[in-house]
Amino acid sequence: MSDENLEIKNQGFYSAGGIVQKTAGTFDPIKGQMAPEGQIRHSDHANVFYQEPTKGNGHKIMFLPGYGQSRVSYMTTPDGRPGFSDIFLKKGYGVYLLDQPRRGEAGQSSVPITISAQPDDLNWFTQFRLGLWPNFMDNTQFPKDDESVDQFFRQMTPDTGEIDFPLITSTTVAALKKSGPAVLMTHSQGGVPGWMIGSASDDVTAIIAIEPGAFVFPKDDVPEKIVTKYPMAIEGIPVSDEAYAKLIKKPIVVYYGDNIPDEPSDVPAWDFWRGSVQMAHKFAEVVNTHGGDAKIVELPKAGIKGNDHFMFQDLNNQEIADHMADWLTERNL
Amino acid sequence: MSDENLEIKNQGFYSAGGIVQKTAGTFDPIKGQMAPEGQIRHSDHANVFYQEPTKGNGHKIMFLPGYGQSRVSYMTTPDGRPGFSDIFLKKGYGVYLLDQPRRGEAGQSSVPITISAQPDDLNWFTQFRLGLWPNFMDNTQFPKDDESVDQFFRQMTPDTGEIDFPLITSTTVAALKKSGPAVLMTHSQGGVPGWMIGSASDDVTAIIAIEPGAFVFPKDDVPEKIVTKYPMAIEGIPVSDEAYAKLIKKPIVVYYGDNIPDEPSDVPAWDFWRGSVQMAHKFAEVVNTHGGDAKIVELPKAGIKGNDHFMFQDLNNQEIADHMADWLTERNL
Numbered sequence: 001m002s003d004e005n006l007e008i009k010n011q012g013f014y015s016a017g018g019i020v021q022k023t024a025g026t027f028d029p030i031k032g033q034m035a036p037e038g039q040i041r042h043s044d045h046a047n048v049f050y051q052e053p054t055k056g057n058g059h060k061i062m063f064l065p066g067y068g069q070s071r072v073s074y075m076t077t078p079d080g081r082p083g084f085s086d087i088f089l090k091k092g093y094g095v096y097l098l099d100q101p102r103r104g105e106a107g108q109s110s111v112p113i114t115i116s117a118q119p120d121d122l123n124w125f126t127q128f129r130l131g132l133w134p135n136f137m138d139n140t141q142f143p144k145d146d147e148s149v150d151q152f153f154r155q156m157t158p159d160t161g162e163i164d165f166p167l168i169t170s171t172t173v174a175a176l177k178k179s180g181p182a183v184l185m186t187h188s189q190g191g192v193p194g195w196m197i198g199s200a201s202d203d204v205t206a207i208i209a210i211e212p213g214a215f216v217f218p219k220d221d222v223p224e225k226i227v228t229k230y231p232m233a234i235e236g237i238p239v240s241d242e243a244y245a246k247l248i249k250k251p252i253v254v255y256y257g258d259n260i261p262d263e264p265s266d267v268p269a270w271d272f273w274r275g276s277v278q279m280a281h282k283f284a285e286v287v288n289t290h291g292g293d294a295k296i297v298e299l300p301k302a303g304i305k306g307n308d309h310f311m312f313q314d315l316n317n318q319e320i321a322d323h324m325a326d327w328l329t330e331r332n333l
Numbered sequence: 334m335s336d337e338n339l340e341i342k343n344q345g346f347y348s349a350g351g352i353v354q355k356t357a358g359t360f361d362p363i364k365g366q367m368a369p370e371g372q373i374r375h376s377d378h379a380n381v382f383y384q385e386p387t388k389g390n391g392h393k394i395m396f397l398p399g400y401g402q403s404r405v406s407y408m409t410t411p412d413g414r415p416g417f418s419d420i421f422l423k424k425g426y427g428v429y430l431l432d433q434p435r436r437g438e439a440g441q442s443s444v445p446i447t448i449s450a451q452p453d454d455l456n457w458f459t460q461f462r463l464g465l466w467p468n469f470m471d472n473t474q475f476p477k478d479d480e481s482v483d484q485f486f487r488q489m490t491p492d493t494g495e496i497d498f499p500l501i502t503s504t505t506v507a508a509l510k511k512s513g514p515a516v517l518m519t520h521s522q523g524g525v526p527g528w529m530i531g532s533a534s535d536d537v538t539a540i541i542a543i544e545p546g547a548f549v550f551p552k553d554d555v556p557e558k559i560v561t562k563y564p565m566a567i568e569g570i571p572v573s574d575e576a577y578a579k580l581i582k583k584p585i586v587v588y589y590g591d592n593i594p595d596e597p598s599d600v601p602a603w604d605f606w607r608g609s610v611q612m613a614h615k616f617a618e619v620v621n622t623h624g625g626d627a628k629i630v631e632l633p634k635a636g637i638k639g640n641d642h643f644m645f646q647d648l649n650n651q652e653i654a655d656h657m658a659d660w661l662t663e664r665n666l
Contacts, residue, residue: 005387006341013409013416015487021452029465030600034456041452042486047405054338070438072380076346083346104438105403107490114447115493119354119374123367132362153375154348157440158493160448267363 004086007054016178017171018045018101021110043101043108044161046171050096050179051085057092059205059333060179061085064172064197066188066210066309068124068156070104071097073187076155077313078148084312087321096179100168100190102161109161121153127269128309129259137259139306141314152313168193169200176203183333188213188309192237198250199243206251206333208324211309213276215283218244218290223282229264230272234279248292251331253324254280257307257314258300293331297323337419340387349511350504351378351434354443376434376441377494379504383429383512384418390425392538392666393512394418397505397530399521399543399642401457401489403437404430406520409488410646411481417645420654429512433501433523435494442494454486460602461642462592470592472639474647485646496522502529509536516666521546521642525570531583532576539584539666541657544642546609548616551577551623556615562597563605567612581625584664586657587613590640590647591633626664630656 025037048062049071063074063085074097075083085095099106102113125133136144142152172193176182183206186194191212198204199216217223219238226234239247260273280296287294299307304319311320358370381395382404396407396418407430408416418428432439435446458466469477475485505526509515516539519527524545531537532549550556552571559567572580593606613629620627632640637652644653 004341004343006344008337008339008341010337011339011419012413013405014413015484018487020483021450023452027455027466029455029459036451036453039452039455041450041454042483042489043450045487047487049408070440072346072382072438075382080345080347086344099438104440105405105432105490106487107403107437107440107493108487109448109491110450112448112450115442115445117354117374117376117443117445117494118369119356119372121373121375122360122362122371126362133360150353150375151348154351154378154380154439154441156375157438158442160440160491160493161450 004082004090006086006089009052009054009056011051013047013049014178015045015047015106017174018043019110041108043110044167044171045106045108046098046101046175047106048096048098048175048179050094051089052094053089053092055092056094059328060094060096060182061088062096062098062172062176062179062182062184064098064100064184064186064190064194066190068158069187070099070157072155073310074312077317078152079143079145081317084317084321087318091321091325096175096182098172098175101164101171103159104157107160111161113159113161115158115160126267129257129270129273130308132267137306137308139258140308141306141316142308143315165193165196169196172197173201176201179203181205183208183328186210186212187312195247199239199247204250206328206331209252209254210311211256211276212254215279216244216247217283217286221286223279226275226278228271228275229266229268230275231268234272234275236279236282244290248287248290251293252287253295253297253327254284255297255311256280256299257309257311258305259308295327337415337423339419339422342385342387342389344384346380346382347511348378348380348439350507351376352443374441376443377500377504378439378441379431379434379501379508380439381429381431381508381512383427384422385427386422386425388425389427392661393427393429393515394421395429395431395505395509395512395515395517397431397433397517397519397523397527399523401491402520403432403490405488406643407645410650411485412476412478414650417650417654420651424654424658429508429515431505431508434497434504436492437490440493444494446492446494448491459600462590462603462606463641465600470639470641472591473641474639474649475641476648498526498529501526502533505530506534509534512536514538516541516661519543519545520645528580532572532580537583539661539664542585542587543644544589544609545587548612549577549580550616550619554619556612559608559611561604561608562599562601563608564601567605567608569612569615577623581620581623585620585625585627586630586660587617587628588630588644589613589632590642590644591638592641628660
């Protein structure tokens with residue numbers, strides 16, 4: 001168990017955004033308690049657990065998780081070391097941990113869904129570049145003991161409604177209205193809504209994107225798609241000039257871990273990351289050409305080796321957090 | 334937003350219990366990444382977010398939520414005052430907040446499910462004794478403003494697999510093994526697995542049950558069922574003599590709020606609570622006859638008025654917590 005000695009000025013929880021469903025008719029609380037007439041239901045919101053440190057630096061971070069993950073992925077590590085949010089809390093940042101609509105503790109959805117119980121952990125073991133099951137990468141920073149692997153996979157949690165990027169965007173924008181201006185940190189699938197949030201909100205002070213899957217471009221400046229051995233090609237997402245201009249007002253840094261091949265790989269999931277890094281560099285080039293401030297950090301080129309897709313949970317997550325904090329400090333955040 | 338000034342010695346997160354599903358065949362990380370052969374999946378676990386105060390009193394509380402709720406129900410209030418777990422943290426208790434298997438951030442289930450998006454909030458408005466929608470009880474302690482009502486309903490979150498009491502029991506017992514001895518606090522639906530956990534674990538130091546729906550009895554000492562205007566009769570649940578003996582080694586207190594009718598009520602959901610209180614008194618009588626220490630607290634009879642089914646979120650939740658803490662202190666907990 002991690003020893004923090006954290007001084008918390010305040011902590012709390014709130015929901016943001018969402019809708020209120022209504023059914024026709026009139027609700028009768030006595031005779032018709034279980035009848036559908038005239039019912040309402042609050043759904044499609046995000047929710048946020050936040051902690052503000054006593055000795056704050058005046059800045060906040062809103063954490064948006066990746067596919068199959070809740071806020072928990074930023075709050076813990078497989079072997080029980082301090083989570084990424086604890087590390088930033090100790091650095092003086094207010095931490096705002098979001099469960100996106102239709103996942104985790106924000107599960108109430110306006111659309112029905114059938115959830116399969118189909119085993120698929122090993123897809124993710126490959127996709128996350130932990131290794132080729134049951135073998136880890138030789139230089140992995142992931143804690144390899146059985147208990148850590150067990151704890152890691154149990155962080156995954158299903159969607160309770162279809163993933164809806166505009167809905168993730170609108171609810172996170174609403175969450176930022178309540179938190180006040182904050183750095184937006186995204187992981188993986190959170191990357192695309194992250195760009196949308198940066199295009200829609202004045203409360204985003206900067207974006208730290210950890211291994212996003214895709215990138216946005218001005219509609220007249222979308223690069224050619226990148227074909228890898230992964231089933232889907234990697235394509236730029238066109239956005240309006242207005243949305244793009246608003247996005248690139250924010251400083252942006254994108255992080256990639258280790259063991260991403262430079263040459264085409266026989267492992268489709270790994271070849272996807274090769275293409276993703278290529279698209280990331282095109283993204284930064286276009287952002288900076290348009291007067292923005294975008295940087296791509298490939299950790300091995302910065303001398304930090306062995307990180308996987310969950311660099312914020314790896315054994316060197318303190319070093320990763322320090323690297324990100326330096327980037328923020330250079331931008332007075 | 335609540336102002337806590339909490340000193341946290343450490344906080345963290347862990348999963349407990351559950352299974353590992355396996356599919357037949359051999360997993361091929363290269364060619365068959367997305368194929369079902371030889372896959373595994375970690376599911377049916379509980380998980381726990383915990384906070385230990387710097388100035389602790391040496392005791393812990395494990396919080397088990399009620400129907401449609403995650404740990405969030407103990408961590409916040411509709412109007413943003415400190416949550417119940419924050420109040421006990423300030424009293425010096427380590428707080429351990431559990432999401433049960435197949436709900437919230439412990440969503441990974443071994444059984445498929447279809448989740449309906451059917452509006453039903455108003456059923457709960459009645460069942461929770463908030464009032465008869467859109468009217469609140471005259472003396473309600475619930476914050477009645479629209480924003481508080483909105484925040485309250487958005488705490489609800491669906492099951493991602495069938496509710497399984499033995500599974501909730503085994504995973505909570507496993508969670509208690511990791512936390513060490515703790516008071517078990519249950520709400521509503523959590524009450525029945527709460528009795529099972531108390532019958533199965535040596536790590537439960539006492540049980541505080543907030544408006545449980547049902548009670549256990551020795552198999553030869555089950556009282557007659559209680560029929561109310563609610564569709565289902567209230568029946569005692571028989572357990573083995575060994576399980577019962579282990580349960581009643583623990584001090585037990587059961588809390589009920591206000592606006593529970595003494596006479597049959599035309600509102601079936603409210604009449605259910607009338608029967609539940611009657612069964613609670615039979616429960617305490619049998620526990621104490623067998624040498625246990627069980628107490629039923631009906632708040633209005635203790636001079637505390639206007640509480641609903643979510644007394645731990647009501648405007649007077651500090652007073653409720655103080656009352657519970659006094660009961661614990663009398664038992665050196």
